[in-house]
Each structure stands twice: as C-alpha cells, then as structure tokens.
Amino acid sequence: xxxxxxxxxxxxxxxxxxxxVHDDLIAGIAAGLNAPPGAAIEHGHNALLLPGLVEGHTxxxxxxxxxxWYRNEIGPTRNDRIENERAFRRDGSHDAATRSLxxxxxxxxxxxxxxxxxADIDTEIGLRHVHATMRTRETLAGAIEMQIVAFPQSGLxxxxxxxxxxxxxxxxxxxxxxxxxxxxxxxxxxxxVDALFRLAERHGKPIDIHLHEPxxxxxxxxxxxxxxxxxxxMRGMVTISxxxxxxxxxxxxxxxxxxxxxxxxxRIATTAPASSPVPPFRVCRAAGVTVYGGNDGVRxxxxxxxxxxxxxxxxxxxxxxxxxxxxxxxxxLECVTSAAAVGCGFERYGLAVxxxxxxxxxxxxxxAEAIVSAxxxxxxxxxxxxxxxxxxxxx
Amino acid sequence: xxxxxxxxxxxxxxxxxxxxVHDDLIAGIAAGLNAPPGAAIEHGHNALLLPGLVEGHTxxxxxxxxxxWYRNEIGPTRNDRIENERAFRRDGSHDAATRSLxxxxxxxxxxxxxxxxxADIDTEIGLRHVHATMRTRETLAGAIEMQIVAFPQSGLxxxxxxxxxxxxxxxxxxxxxxxxxxxxxxxxxxxxVDALFRLAERHGKPIDIHLHEPxxxxxxxxxxxxxxxxxxxMRGMVTISxxxxxxxxxxxxxxxxxxxxxxxxxRIATTAPASSPVPPFRVCRAAGVTVYGGNDGVRxxxxxxxxxxxxxxxxxxxxxxxxxxxxxxxxxLECVTSAAAVGCGFERYGLAVxxxxxxxxxxxxxxAEAIVSAxxxxxxxxxxxxxxxxxxxxx
Numbered sequence: 001x002x003x004x005x006x007x008x009x010x011x012x013x014x015x016x017x018x019x020x021v022h023d024d025l026i027a028g029i030a031a032g033l034n035a036p037p038g039a040a041i042e043h044g045h046n047a048l049l050l051p052g053l054v055e056g057h058t059x060x061x062x063x064x065x066x067x068x069w070y071r072n073e074i075g076p077t078r079n080d081r082i083e084n085e086r087a088f089r090r091d092g093s094h095d096a097a098t099r100s101l102x103x104x105x106x107x108x109x110x111x112x113x114x115x116x117x118x119a120d121i122d123t124e125i126g127l128r129h130v131h132a133t134m135r136t137r138e139t140l141a142g143a144i145e146m147q148i149v150a151f152p153q154s155g156l157x158x159x160x161x162x163x164x165x166x167x168x169x170x171x172x173x174x175x176x177x178x179x180x181x182x183x184x185x186x187x188x189x190x191x192x193v194d195a196l197f198r199l200a201e202r203h204g205k206p207i208d209i210h211l212h213e214p215x216x217x218x219x220x221x222x223x224x225x226x227x228x229x230x231x232x233x234m235r236g237m238v239t240i241s242x243x244x245x246x247x248x249x250x251x252x253x254x255x256x257x258x259x260x261x262x263x264x265x266x267r268i269a270t271t272a273p274a275s276s277p278v279p280p281f282r283v284c285r286a287a288g289v290t291v292y293g294g295n296d297g298v299r300x301x302x303x304x305x306x307x308x309x310x311x312x313x314x315x316x317x318x319x320x321x322x323x324x325x326x327x328x329x330x331x332x333l334e335c336v337t338s339a340a341a342v343g344c345g346f347e348r349y350g351l352a353v354x355x356x357x358x359x360x361x362x363x364x365x366x367x368a369e370a371i372v373s374a375x376x377x378x379x380x381x382x383x384x385x386x387x388x389x390x391x392x393x394x395x
Numbered sequence: 396x397x398x399x400x401x402x403x404x405x406x407x408x409x410x411x412x413x414x415x416v417h418d419d420l421i422a423g424i425a426a427g428l429n430a431p432p433g434a435a436i437e438h439g440h441n442a443l444l445l446p447g448l449v450e451g452h453t454x455x456x457x458x459x460x461x462x463x464w465y466r467n468e469i470g471p472t473r474n475d476r477i478e479n480e481r482a483f484r485r486d487g488s489h490d491a492a493t494r495s496l497x498x499x500x501x502x503x504x505x506x507x508x509x510x511x512x513x514a515d516i517d518t519e520i521g522l523r524h525v526h527a528t529m530r531t532r533e534t535l536a537g538a539i540e541m542q543i544v545a546f547p548q549s550g551l552x553x554x555x556x557x558x559x560x561x562x563x564x565x566x567x568x569x570x571x572x573x574x575x576x577x578x579x580x581x582x583x584x585x586x587x588v589d590a591l592f593r594l595a596e597r598h599g600k601p602i603d604i605h606l607h608e609p610x611x612x613x614x615x616x617x618x619x620x621x622x623x624x625x626x627x628x629m630r631g632m633v634t635i636s637x638x639x640x641x642x643x644x645x646x647x648x649x650x651x652x653x654x655x656x657x658x659x660x661x662r663i664a665t666t667a668p669a670s671s672p673v674p675p676f677r678v679c680r681a682a683g684v685t686v687y688g689g690n691d692g693v694r695x696x697x698x699x700x701x702x703x704x705x706x707x708x709x710x711x712x713x714x715x716x717x718x719x720x721x722x723x724x725x726x727x728l729e730c731v732t733s734a735a736a737v738g739c740g741f742e743r744y745g746l747a748v749x750x751x752x753x754x755x756x757x758x759x760x761x762x763a764e765a766i767v768s769a770x771x772x773x774x775x776x777x778x779x780x781x782x783x784x785x786x787x788x789x790x
Contacts (some may be wrong), residue, residue: 069760072720274669275717303719304767305710315700316714322670324698325467365464372699374769 003027004384005035006359009044011351012330013366016046021357024383028353042386044361047378048370050333051351052113052358053310054340057208057241057269057294059151060117060136061129064094065299065308066102072304078212082154082185085301089125096132103298104136105395106308108144109388111360111377114346115144116208116269116294118151118178121169123161130169143382143395147344149208150199151178157191163199170203179209182221189221197228200237206345208239208269214277218245219253226260236265239343241294243268246284247277255287262288267343270335271296271313272320281321285331292343293317293335310336314371329368357384398422399779400430401754404439406746407725408761411441416752419779423748437781439756442773443765445728446746447508447753448705449735452603452636452664452689454546455512455531456524459489460694460703461497467699473607477549477580480696484520491527498693499531500790501703503539504783506755506772509741510539511603511664511689513546513573516564518556525564538777538790542739544603545594546573552586558594565598574604577616584616592623595632601740603634603664609672613640614648621655631660634738636689638663641679642672650682657683662738665730666691666708667715676716680726687738688712688730705731709766724763752779 004021011017011029020028020036035041062085064070074084088094100117107115119133130150137146150169156162156179166177179196182189193209200207213221222245229238240261246254246268261268267290268279284291293313298306306313317323318332341349348356359381364370380388387394399416406412406424415423415430430436457480459465469479483489495512502510514528525545532541545564551557551574561572572594577584588604595602608616617640624633635656641649641663656663662685663674679686688708693701701707712718713727736744743751754776759765775783782789 069764071761072763073722074720272669274667274711274715299767304721304724304763305714305719307768316669319700319711320669324700325469326699327468329699366466368467368699369464372694373702 002384003036003039004042004381005033005039006042006044006361006379009047009049009361011049013048019049019359021381021384024356025348026351026353026355026357029351042379047361048364048367049351050111050360050362050370051337051349051355052360052380052382053111053336054292054344054346055107055112055115055117055294055310056292056336056340056343057271057296058115058117059297059300060100060103061096061119061133062300062302063099063103063298064301065099065106067099070301072301074301081302086124086154088301096129097135100133100136101139103308104140104144104146105393108140108380108382108395109377109391109393110309111380112308112310113144113358113380113382114341114344114349116147116149116176116344118149118208119174120153121150121162121165122152122154123159123165126165127169127172130172130174134173140395142385143387145346147175148173149176149178150174152180155180155186156195157186157188163195166199167202170199170205176205177203177207179207181210181213182224183217184213189224193221193224193228197232200234201232206237206239207234208241210241211243211245214244215248218243219249219257222257226257226264226266229264229266234264238264239267239269241269242271243279244276246279254283258284258287258289265290267292269294269343270317272317274316274320278320281317281323281331290339290343291335292340309374311371312374318371326366326368329371332371333367357381397779398431398434399437399776400428400434401437401439401756404442404444404756406444408443414444414754416776416779419751420743421746421748421750421752424746437774439773442756443759443762444746445506445755445757445765446732446744446750447755447775447777448506448731449687449739449741450502450507450510450512450689450705451687451731451735451738452666452691453510453512454692454695455495455498456491456514456528457695457697458494458498458693459696460494460501462494465696467696469696476697481519481549483696491524492530495528495531496534498703499535499539499541500788503535503775503777503790504772504786504788505704506775507703507705508539508753508775508777509736509739509744511542511544511571511739513544513603514569515548516545516557516560517547517549518554518560521560522564522567525567525569529568535790537780538782540741542570543568544571544573545569547575550575550581551590552581552583558590561594562597565594565600571600572598572602574602576605576608577619578612579608584619588616588619588623592627595629596627601632601634602629603636605636607637607639609639610643613638614644614652617652621652621659621661624659624661629659633659634662634664636664637666638674639671641674649678653679653682653684660685662687664689664738665712667712669711669715673715676712676718676726685734685738686730687735704769706766707769713766721761721763724766727766728762752776
C-alpha cells in the first residue's frame with residue numbers, strides 16, 4: 001500500500017490544490033490535504049495539472065524512432081507508401097519490438113498514459129508486428145495502458161489468409177478489429193466490412209477502421225459501415241479513423257451521416273492533417289459525434305513528421321480547425337484526454353477521486369498555453385507511480 | 396579585426412568542414428582549415444550547419460510574448476480581431492517596445508538573423524508601433540537585420556490621414572510599404588493600391604501587401620496590383636503576403652495570375668495556415684514564383700499559436716503542402732532561408748565565402764530532421780559574433 005501526495009498543482013489551470021494518490025487511484029483532490037503517515041511528497045510548484053494524455057491512433061510498430069534518419073524518396077500516392085513499406089520490410093532489418101518500445105517510452109516521457117496503436121497484419125509478415133507490439137505492451141505494463149488494433153494495412157478481402165490472421169491476433173489478445181479503405185484498397189467493400197463485423201461479433205471487440213477514401217467513395221463506405229453498426233446494434237463500438245470524406249461531401253449528405261453516427265455513437269479519430277479535407281470539428285461536435293485525436297505514424301517510412309506528444313497533436317487539431325479562443329482550445333485538449341478515453345473505451349479516466357492516478361504536471365499557466373508552447377513535463381505519474389521527471393523517463 | 400574558426404560542421408547535412416569567419420563575413424569553408432593566429436575556436440561536434448534563418452513576415456509590435464497569458468474570447472471574423480485589437484490598445488497597457496524586444500530576442504536564440512516585420516500604423520496609434528519596433532531594431536543591431544514594413548492594419552483609404560502617417564514612417568526609415576485587403580478592409584481597392592504604389596515610387600521602397608481576400612475578390616485585387624507592377628516596371632519589388640485567393644480560384648485563372656507574377660517577379664510570403672486555402676506550393680514553385688515563409692503574428696490578440704522558430708514554420712509549410720520526401724523538405728527549408736532572403740532583398744546571404752557570417756549549428760542529422768524535430772540550437776552566429784549558445788541568448 002503506497003501513498004503519494006502532490007502539493008500545489010492547478011487542475012486544468014484552476015485554483016491550486018493537493019492531490020492524494022492511494023495505490024493506483026486518486027484518493028483526494030483538495031487544498032491543504034493532510035498527507036497520510038509515510039506518504040511520499042511531490043511539490044508541484046504551482047504546475048498545471050492534467051490527466052495523463054491519451055493517444056487515440058498511432059502505429060508504434062512502423063516507427064523508425066531512435067534510429068538513424070530514413071531518407072524518404074517515395075512516390076506521391078498512398079499505394080506508393082504501402083508498397084514501399086512492404087519492400088522496406090522484406091530486407092528484414094526493421095525491428096518492430098525495439099522501435100515500438102523506444103517510441104512508447106518517448107510517449108510516456110511526454111505524459112501519455114493510455115494509447116491505442118494499430119499493428120500491421122498481412123500475409124507476408126503474419127503476426128510479427130502484433131507480437132512485437134505485445135512485447136512492448138508487456139515491458140511497459142503499469143506505465144502505459146495500451147490497446148492493440150489488428151490492422152490489415154495491405155487489405156483484407158484482396159489478400160486471402162488475412163482474415164484468419166486477424167482472427168488469430170484477436171484470440172491472442174488484440175483489442176480491436178482494424179480495417180482500411182474498403183473500396184480504394186480492398187476493391188471489394190462489402191466483403192471487407194462484412195469480415196470486420198464478423199470478427200468483431202465473434203470476439204466481442206470494437207472496430208476501428210481507417211477511412212481515407214475521399215468524397216462520395218468514402219461516404220459510400222461509411223454508409224455500409226453505419227448500416228451494419230445499426231443492424232448489429234453495435235452502439236459505441238465503432239471508430240472511423242480519419243474520415244476524410246466528411247470534409248469533402250455536400251453539407252446535407254455530411255450532416256445526414258453525422259446524425260447516424262451520433263445515433264449509434266460512432267466516433268471519429270482524427271490527426272487533423274493540414275493537407276487533406278478533414279471532418280469539420282465544430283460541425284461534428286455540434287452533431288454530438290465524439291471526435292478524438294491521434295498522431296497516426298510518428299517518423300516512419302510514410303512520414304517524417306509528428307512527435308510523441310499529444311499536446312502537439314492537440315495544437316494541430318486546433319490549427320486545422322481554426323480554434324483560437326481559450327474555450328475552443330479546451331476542446332482541443334479534450335481530443336487528447338477525455339474524448340479519447342471515451343472513444344477508445346479507457347476506464348477510470350480523469351481528474352477525480354476514484355480515477356486511475358494518471359497525472360501530468362506541466363510548466364504552463366493555462367490549458368491553451370500548454371497546447372501551443374510544448375511545455376516541459378515536470379512530472380508524469382502512471383497508475384500512481386512516478387514514471388518521468390523533467391522529460392526524463394524513470395523506467 | 397577578429398577571426399573565428401568553427402570546426403567540424405556539416406553544411407546542409409553534407410560532409411564535415413571547418414568555417415573561417417573574418418570580421419562579419421565567411422572567409423573560408425573547407426575541411427582542415429588552418430586557424431589564423433589568435434582566432435577564436437568553436438567546436439561544432441559534427442552539428443548540422445545552416446545559414447541564419449530568415450523570418451519573412453511577422454508582427455513583432457503586436458506580440459504579447461513574455462507577458463502573462465492573454466485569454467482569447469474574440470468573435471470569429473477578421474474584423475472582430477481588428478476591432479478587438481484596437482480596443483485592447485486603447486487601455487494603453489500594451490508596450491510594443493518591450494514585447495517586440497522580448498520576441499526578437501527569442502527569434503535570435505532560435506537562429507534567426509534576418510527578419511521582415513510589419514508595424515501597425517493607424518490614426519489612433521500614429522507611428523507609436525513603428526517607433527517601438529525601430530527601438531528594438533536599434534537595440535539588436537548587429538544581432539539581427541530587421542526590415543520594418545509600414546502597415547495600415549485598419550485600412551488606408553478608409554481612414555483619412557493614414558497615407559500621411561505611412562509617408563512619415565517611410566521618411567523615418569521604414570523599409571517597405573504595407574497594405575491590406577483593398578476590397579474587404581478598405582472597400583475602395585483602386586484608391587488603396589494607387590496609394591501604395593505612389594508611396595513606393597516616392598520612397599523607392601518595395602511593397603508587401605496582406606491579401607487575405609478569398610476567391611474572386613482576392614484575384615481581382617491581385618490583378619489590380621499586377622497591373623500597376625507592370626505599368627511602373629516594379630520587377631522584384633512586390634510581395635503578396637498570404638495570397639489565399641491563389642488557393643481557391645479555378646486552376647486556369649490561378650495559372651494565368653502566377654504567370655504574370657513570375658514575369659514581374661512578384662513574390663508570395665506564406666504562413667501556410669492549416670485552416671485556409673493557400674497558394675499551392677508545388678504549383679507556384681513550378682510556375683517560377685518565389686515562395687517564402689513567415690510566422691505572421693506570434694502569440695498576440697489574434698492568435699495563441701506560433702513559435703519564434705523558423706524551422707517550426709518550415710514544418711508547417713511542409714505539412715500544409717504534403718512535403719514528405721527529403722528533397723521536398725529541402726524546399727521547405729528554402730522558404731525560411733534563401734527564398735526568404737531573395738524575397739525580402741537581404742544581401743550577402745548564404746553559406747559561401749563572402750556571405751555575411753550568419754550561422755546556426757543544430758543537433759540534427761539532416762535538413763529534414765532539423766525541420767521536423769525542433770532540435771537544439773547549439774550555436775548562433777550573427778554577422779560574425781556568437782549571439783546564442785544552447786538556446787540561451789548571449790546579449
């Protein structure tokens with residue numbers, strides 16, 4: 001039984017309080033808390049206090065984080081990037097376990113305590129990336145809670161054998177059923193989405209499908225997904241990642257899709273890329289659709305960009321959607337905290353008694369400043385234990 | 396007469412060399428240079444070497460940098476922001492000299508050695524912001540070369556007296572004639588652009604006009620500007636800042652405007668905002684139009700965003716235009732180095748013998764890594780003198 005008292009911190013930038021942590025839970029939040037005998041004491045020095053940050057969509061298994069610079073000379077299409085990645089892997093030098101561990105550690109140092117990561121599955125690599133990600137999850141158990149999505153990056157219906165591999169991954173402990181562009185990548189949309197829902201039903205797991213398809217093509221795929229979500233009553237069990245089509249179809253059609261998404265609590269995970277149409281944040285929010293954030297790939301063969309810092313992603317969500325007011329930047333923070341916890345189904349989340357003691361102390365005056373300034377993380381607490389101090393991981 | 400030798404640095408990530416600085420100029424770049432007797436020696440430890448970064452468009456006079464957090468509760472339109480700023484100033488607490496100095500110092504610490512900054516002029520504040528910016532320029536003379544644009548933020552034709560104030564600012568040492576949205580803000584486009592060209596001719600100074608106007612309205616203003624640029628043979632003397640219209644008109648109309656811009660060497664300064672249409676970088680570049688980068692406002696009443704770091708701006712330019720390949724990220728770097736020096740008319744710029752010794756040493760393997768990773772600036776040299784070390788200003 002261990003107690004920890006963190007003195008003089010400002011939850012979400014409000015008035016200073018103390019926080020009592022008992023084992024892995026928040027046991028008290030109030031000014032002038034009495035420390036139990038033997039409790040460890042941390043002085044917050046008036047730091048901004050946030051709940052542990054949540055990464056809602058990344059690809060730990062693909063990252064090159066911690067290695068020497070990868071020179072990107074790839075063609076311009078998504079299929080160029082998929083094919084390049086497959087070729088890159090064939091030489092066998094990519095160590096998904098080592099790289100995913102390095103990146104996950106960097107996430108924790110930046111205050112992330114929960115994460116959903118997609119692990120590639122295809123008929124060439126089989127479950128190698130799933131197993132590598134699972135090793136990282138075991139190594140970091142207690143420091144970061146990790147969901148693994150069984151993700152058919154190269155297609156499902158178009159590569160026979162993939163569905164069986166996904167089935168095996170879910171039996172072995174993958175947390176969600178992934179999918180990708182049923183028309184554009186798989187070229188047989190009904191066959192893919194039927195397979196996804198079959199796997200989800202069989203294993204009682206949620207679905208999280210990459211939907212990059214633009215305009216009417218994406219809207220058609222989304223319609224197929226919503227049809228099955230309703231038919232199987234899978235309320236709150238489906239996430240649309242990216243959903244670019246929602247940023248490029250007619251308003252009336254978009255609003256009709258959003259109304260169905262709200263009805264069935266189908267969520268959107270967004271990276272808010274600056275160079276693509278995106279689901280319009282204000283409109284989705286007003287329609288009652290949960291929108292949360294993710295970095296997508298961090299420094300891999302697809303992209304040189306992104307940082308293992310969810311406040312940086314909140315900033316990009318704010319920039320993409322022209323969120324300038326302080327109250328709007330609170331929404332951007334929700335995308336990488338509470339909304340992401342709801343979206344992924346992480347439990348006991350937040351800054352309240354009874355929540356898991358996942359805490360970040362930051363050098364910032366307000367939430368808005370924390371988002372725009374990439375502030376130093378003075379302290380990270382994961383499930384009641386100090387895991388990082390001043391940006392340095394203690395694991 | 397002072398000499399400085401910087402050992403073991405990699406220009407643009409190439410092979411390691413030494414750099415000899417004599418007074419304020421680069422006097423040699425080669426491996427194994429002999430240091431003149433009495434020369435100061437700096438060890439680069441294989442750092443990436445770039446020329447001093449160039450800020451092509453900012454507003455030092457508006458920033459709140461270094462103060463307590465400004466809570467933004469402003470309405471959604473550009474005119475809301477203009478009116479809010481005017482009201483904010485009326486209480487008299489904004490000290491443009493102190494704030495602009497704080498922000499300019501932060502720019503230098505991040506390796507910026509040349510800058511173009513717009514200073515507000517209107518009939519309420521007169522030349523107060525111009526004078527405040529000039530004080531900062533004097534204070535930092537030798538550490539950063541600063542151009543000041545006489546900028547009629549609240550309109551020119553619509554506020555009688557503004558043209559006289561701009562005339563006075565140019566007589567007192569402002570370097571360029573600013574303008575803003577001749578239709579949308581001034582509501583009398585010919586009167587504004589005629590005034591701008593009249594001031595430019597009288598003082599022999601370039602024009603740099605904010606053109607936020609979207610679509611056909613912006614294209615009309617741009618047409619008026621190009622017409623006068625040609626009539627007065629002002630080749631290489633005009634910059635269009637923002638130029639959002641070039642991202643939202645028909646391709647054929649856009650290409651016709653770009654061809655005229657290339658013919659008269661009319662440049663584009665872009666912040667590459669994620670939430671607006673922007674001049675398409677690849678298309679502009681292919682058309683032979685110089686595109687360079689600027690942060691626009693950094694943490695002011697308009698926006699909480701932006702950092703006094705031109706590599707961060709290069710990253711946003713890359714993200715907005717989907718520049719992922721290493722060779723494409725070289726273009727993003729050009730936007731905040733050589734293209735910005737050309738665009739603003741800064742002389743003796745670059746990493747070559749005879750150029751002014753403005754140098755940045757960074758902890759990065761490649762140019763691309765420098766752009767995406769916000770690396771530590773080991774050393775900044777401004778006109779031959781060390782001005783910052785490990786991010787700490789020595790002024």
